[in-house]
Amino acid sequence: MDLTSIFKLLLRKLWIIIIVPIIAGVAAFFFTLNLEKQYKSTAQLATGFTTNDRIKLTEERFSRYESTFKFSNMMETMNSELVMSLLSYRLMIEDLTTDIPLRNTKANDESSLVFSQAEIDSITSFFKEKLDNMEVLSNYDEYEKGMSDLLKEYGYVHWKLSDKISIKRVNNTDYVTIQAVTVNPVLSSFIVNTLAEEYIRYDNSLKNRISNESVTFFSSLVEEKKKVLDEKTRLLNEYKANNNLFVEDQTGYKTTQIAEYELLKQEKLDRMRGLRLSIENTNKWLAKIQEGSSEVSVASLNNKILQIRKKINDLNQIYVNSGSNDDDLLNTINNLRNDLQIEMNKLAASQSGTQSVGMTKEELIAKRDQFQLELEIEQGSLGSLNSTIATLKSSVSGSITKEATISALEREISTASDEYLQALNKLNTEKNKSLIADSSIKIIIRGQPNGAPESSKVPLIIALGVASSFGICIFVLVFIEFIDMRIKNASRFESLAGINLLGSINRIQVKNLDLRSLFNRKVADPSREQYKHLLRKIRFEIENSNAKIILVTSTKPNEGKTFCILSIVYSLSLLNKRILIVDTNFRNNSLTELLIAKPNFQKMIEQTSGTRLLSSPEVSEDPSENLISKTNDKNIDVIGSNAGLESPSEILAGRDFMGMLEHLRDQYDYIFLEGASLNEYSDSKELMKFVDKVIPVFSANTVLKQIDRSSISYLKNLNGKLMGAILNKIEAQEVLS
Numbered sequence: 001m002d003l004t005s006i007f008k009l010l011l012r013k014l015w016i017i018i019i020v021p022i023i024a025g026v027a028a029f030f031f032t033l034n035l036e037k038q039y040k041s042t043a044q045l046a047t048g049f050t051t052n053d054r055i056k057l058t059e060e061r062f063s064r065y066e067s068t069f070k071f072s073n074m075m076e077t078m079n080s081e082l083v084m085s086l087l088s089y090r091l092m093i094e095d096l097t098t099d100i101p102l103r104n105t106k107a108n109d110e111s112s113l114v115f116s117q118a119e120i121d122s123i124t125s126f127f128k129e130k131l132d133n134m135e136v137l138s139n140y141d142e143y144e145k146g147m148s149d150l151l152k153e154y155g156y157v158h159w160k161l162s163d164k165i166s167i168k169r170v171n172n173t174d175y176v177t178i179q180a181v182t183v184n185p186v187l188s189s190f191i192v193n194t195l196a197e198e199y200i201r202y203d204n205s206l207k208n209r210i211s212n213e214s215v216t217f218f219s220s221l222v223e224e225k226k227k228v229l230d231e232k233t234r235l236l237n238e239y240k241a242n243n244n245l246f247v248e249d250q251t252g253y254k255t256t257q258i259a260e261y262e263l264l265k266q267e268k269l270d271r272m273r274g275l276r277l278s279i280e281n282t283n284k285w286l287a288k289i290q291e292g293s294s295e296v297s298v299a300s301l302n303n304k305i306l307q308i309r310k311k312i313n314d315l316n317q318i319y320v321n322s323g324s325n326d327d328d329l330l331n332t333i334n335n336l337r338n339d340l341q342i343e344m345n346k347l348a349a350s351q352s353g354t355q356s357v358g359m360t361k362e363e364l365i366a367k368r369d370q371f372q373l374e375l376e377i378e379q380g381s382l383g384s385l386n387s388t389i390a391t392l393k394s395s396v397s398g399s400i401t402k403e404a405t406i407s408a409l410e411r412e413i414s415t416a417s418d419e420y421l422q423a424l425n426k427l428n429t430e431k432n433k434s435l436i437a438d439s440s441i442k443i444i445i446r447g448q449p450n451g452a453p454e455s456s457k458v459p460l461i462i463a464l465g466v467a468s469s470f471g472i473c474i475f476v477l478v479f480i481e482f483i484d485m486r487i488k489n490a491s492r493f494e495s496l497a498g499i500n501l502l503g504s505i506n507r508i509q510v511k512n513l514d515l516r517s518l519f520n521r522k523v524a525d526p527s528r529e530q531y532k533h534l535l536r537k538i539r540f541e542i543e544n545s546n547a548k549i550i551l552v553t554s555t556k557p558n559e560g561k562t563f564c565i566l567s568i569v570y571s572l573s574l575l576n577k578r579i580l581i582v583d584t585n586f587r588n589n590s591l592t593e594l595l596i597a598k599p600n601f602q603k604m605i606e607q608t609s610g611t612r613l614l615s616s617p618e619v620s621e622d623p624s625e626n627l628i629s630k631t632n633d634k635n636i637d638v639i640g641s642n643a644g645l646e647s648p649s650e651i652l653a654g655r656d657f658m659g660m661l662e663h664l665r666d667q668y669d670y671i672f673l674e675g676a677s678l679n680e681y682s683d684s685k686e687l688m689k690f691v692d693k694v695i696p697v698f699s700a701n702t703v704l705k706q707i708d709r710s711s712i713s714y715l716k717n718l719n720g721k722l723m724g725a726i727l728n729k730i731e732a733q734e735v736l737s
Helices: 003-012 014-031 064-078 081-097 117-133 142-154 158-164 185-242 250-291 298-321 327-351 361-435 458-483 490-497 515-520 526-544 561-573 590-594 601-607 657-667 683-690 706-716
Strands: 039-046 165-169 175-182 442-445 501-506 549-554 579-582 636-639 670-674 693-699 725-730
Touching: 003 014, 003 458, 014 458, 039 185, 064 165, 064 175, 064 185, 081 117, 081 142, 081 158, 081 185, 117 142, 158 165, 158 175, 165 185, 175 185, 185 361, 185 442, 250 327, 250 361, 298 327, 490 501, 490 725, 501 526, 501 561, 515 526, 515 561, 526 561, 549 561, 549 683, 561 579, 561 590, 561 636, 561 670, 561 693, 561 725, 657 670, 657 683, 693 706
Parallel strands: 501 725, 549 670, 549 693, 579 636, 579 670, 693 725
Antiparallel strands: 039 175, 039 442, 165 175
16 A cells, blocks of 8 residues: 555545544543643752762762662652552541641532541551551551552552652752642642652661661671681691791791702712813823823814714703703713813823823822822712701701691681671771761752642643544554455556456446436436446447457356446447347346346257247247347347356257357347356356457455456456456445545
């Protein structure tokens, strides 16, 4: 449905769109005629949520999100059942204990409640107790349920009060306004002031209760943390006493001793390495003295020196890459350096030729023995030093294990101490908060009774009633149109069926319809005048089609085939065309019945053979012998038929129906056949081969279903026999759509 269709629809239903809002406006006027005057009172509160004028225990920064959250909580709490119930109790007590009640009652009002003084005292006492305890009424208790009903009678029940009260934050300020609108100005001011007071009282009570609960909680937490700290301290002291660990820094002293002994050990190792080199050098000179000369090859010594140097360099690289902590690799490198020194000494001796060592053999032997003795002394000293280092390391290892245990216990004590101090600080903070736990909300403007009532909302209510009914009316009309799947008009038919439209026939009253009178003069009924014009358009299309034998059918029954045939035939007869109607709708022979024709179709078929064809009705002098029936119009004849269950193929089997039609074609300008509906019977399909063109009739009230679409598909595939469809029973306003 496009905008154009919607606009046309609204134009057609304009009278509904106008009348409904007028009725709604009149109803709204009478509804608001007796409305009571309303009086508004306003109170204003300062919340302190966005200001820094209160005592603070901590440095708190202003947070816009947090302040918005606080305002939302405040307004939600003020609208809560509890706070509104507190207001209800105050209103009830005020009404029962003052001479002038807050609610308006008439002297002759039978609904006014009258209580004795004892009942008033009892009710007042009950509501004061509920007010002091800040409790809502329970529907499980019969007495409290009765009190709730009493509040309803007075109009003070919490949900009714909420409808009269408006709570809003003044934009971008620290203020909140409370407004109440009632029929009594004093009641309005009492409501806003009392609601503010009760909320502040509830807020104070809530904060005090929370503060007391916090102090109690943190007090118990501090005691628990103190017990944990004392227990950890006791465990540490016991461990130290059991392991004699009260003399501190034993491990540090022993570690220093081990470091000193390790340095001394390294010195002795260096001394021993030097003594070994000296012994080897002395032995070399003794060997030279014994041999008399050096027979060592200089070339072989050079090669050996180069190999040793290469090994030293490779091992040094490996030692550095491994992190310089491989002791075995370091010893190997040192031994290779000693070998290198020996080989270099040999090379030097070999190059010196016959140079003298400057010492005698006996002196060299004595020198070697001295070196050997010093080496043995150093080895003994090294063994003693290693034993001392091992003893110190064993002692330090045990001390480290105990100190690790002590360190773990001390860390636990430190953690317990921190937790204890944190709990103590929080306890002190909560105690300080309890001293300033009063609500930050204050009443800065109290509500006053308003002497002037609120402006009347009658015009607004009427306008809203008219506007809403106008919108609802349009919505309903469009919605009904949207869900209405009927064909309704020509454009919708062509889009849904996909068949060219031959023409439309509007809906008219057929009762007492006289076609002769209708076409001979102009009538006052516009629908009948429209009917004539539409029929002439269809007649024009039929004349231009050059078809003489035409089958009129439909997809389903009751689409108006008979009415369309009669209308078209009569319009053609006005042009002095001779027309023959053949009632081949054997399922429903309405044409035969309407035109009071003789059911001679079967007789004609039986008598039609060879050259013996039907005679013209004018030939026979006895009308009773004529097989073709005359009508009131001289240009229109009809061949009637009997209703039955046989199909055209069964009736026409073995008979020359085509020959009969060819003979009649010469006598008549047009021959119209009516066929049964395509959805239910095959009659129309069996008659297709005998006709020139086919005209299907559709009712504008039809909803096309799948079976209709199958029949339409068949009509589209008739190889040019489909002349076009006629849309019947179309509403006058839909003709031009």
